[in-house]
Amino acid sequence: MRANPPRPTDAELEILCVLWSRGPSTVRDVHEVIAARKPTQYTTVLKQLQVMSEKGLVRRDESQRSHVYQAARPRDWTRQQLAGDLLQRAFEGSTGSLVMGALSVQKTSKRELAELRRVLDEYEKGLK
Amino acid sequence: MRANPPRPTDAELEILCVLWSRGPSTVRDVHEVIAARKPTQYTTVLKQLQVMSEKGLVRRDESQRSHVYQAARPRDWTRQQLAGDLLQRAFEGSTGSLVMGALSVQKTSKRELAELRRVLDEYEKGLK
DNA sequence: ATCATACTACGATGATACTCGTACGTCAAG
DNA sequence: CTTGACGTACGAGTATCATCGTAGTATGAT
Structure with missing residues (x-):
């Protein structure tokens, strides 16, 4: 959870775009959108989101069983x-x-x- | 020497900027400019230029003892x-x-x- | 010829990006 | 209570990036 997040990478930016357009989403939500464009495993998106959370690019709500992610910055x-x-x-x-x-x-x-x-x-x- | 060069990375772009502003240059020329901003070893710039040549981002003239590099694309x-x-x-x-x-x-x-x-x-x- | 200087080549290292498989926990339906 | 569906955690493999040290070669001055 770094204070000011670094420049997002290509893959990260793609995920951010999904979050911006969908609003707060579960991994499953994001994965469905991403996988429609390019074959991608569920766990890849999951891991990506975990890393992004670590970097402070997204915020995670763990109150539900399925964690809900949202972009940290508009x-x-x-x-x-x-x-x-x-x-x-x-x-x-x-x-x-x-x-x-x-x-x-x-x-x-x-x-x-x-x-x-x-x-x-x-x-x-x-x-x- | 790939046909159509990939997107230059950050470090590569910095070197390209030097080449664009200086025109054809030796490694030494480029290194002097780069090292003025940020401490960098000569061989780092050299290696970078070799890789860029490999990628097709720059062209290399080996006719002189000190090879002369120029940006492959305007x-x-x-x-x-x-x-x-x-x-x-x-x-x-x-x-x-x-x-x-x-x-x-x-x-x-x-x-x-x-x-x-x-x-x-x-x-x-x-x-x- | 010898020696210092300048140059290229290249391997190694550490960091980061991206991908995926496996392990494991939870929960509801049968 | 067992099983299957669904979820997270996490280690590991591969690739790329960026940096540098070392080795070896050529050149010019003494």
Whole structure:
């Protein structure tokens, strides 16, 4: 149970996504979702969640026979960490470059572009 | 020398950044830059570069006694890969969320915001 | 020729990630 | 009370990452 959790690994992030979308879940719940995409043993997910609990990435409620796990940090907070981390490691802190990179890899529709402008406006409003 | 190189690890990315900024470099060149930030042995950088060469992340010119390394892929291409990868793994492919995350972690100035709008405009122009 | 310097090659080590099998406990139905 | 279904705990195997020490080779200066 470390105080501030480390950057989640690939497998851990996949599990976190499930928890974020489903809310508090049992191992069985998570396993069903994961195994649907890629053949995975139940105990693999279990072990993963135990480790994640150790790291402080998830919280565990043991009051039930089937323990219930939930993400320790909200989705947007974690996303922010990951974006900031990549920003530092690969983009020299240049937000513009990151945005450009994201735009060019994913075909972004006109609608989404408008949405992005709205995001910028909103952000600027909260700035001053 | 794998055909399409895998996602670079943290240490590898750090070295790639040096190569991108310096251009073709010897191990010594790279080591000097790396060691300035964090105490690191020469042979660590050497080994790293050998492995990266094996993976196809860098190319090696052995014609000189001191081998000369250069990044196998251009900076922007790699950045795009990384952004796209994160986009898929953590942001459900939503560019808007990624941008939002990037904005909120790094204090972005008004000037940069204007720059970002320009980036959006330019991207849209090339779209239709 | 000898010697110090600079360079590459490579094995070893410890840490972490990921996966799975096995052991074991609990509980309800028969 | 036995059995089967379901749950957790945990050790172990394999792979990758990151770091470094040692060995050996080439080069240039004395």
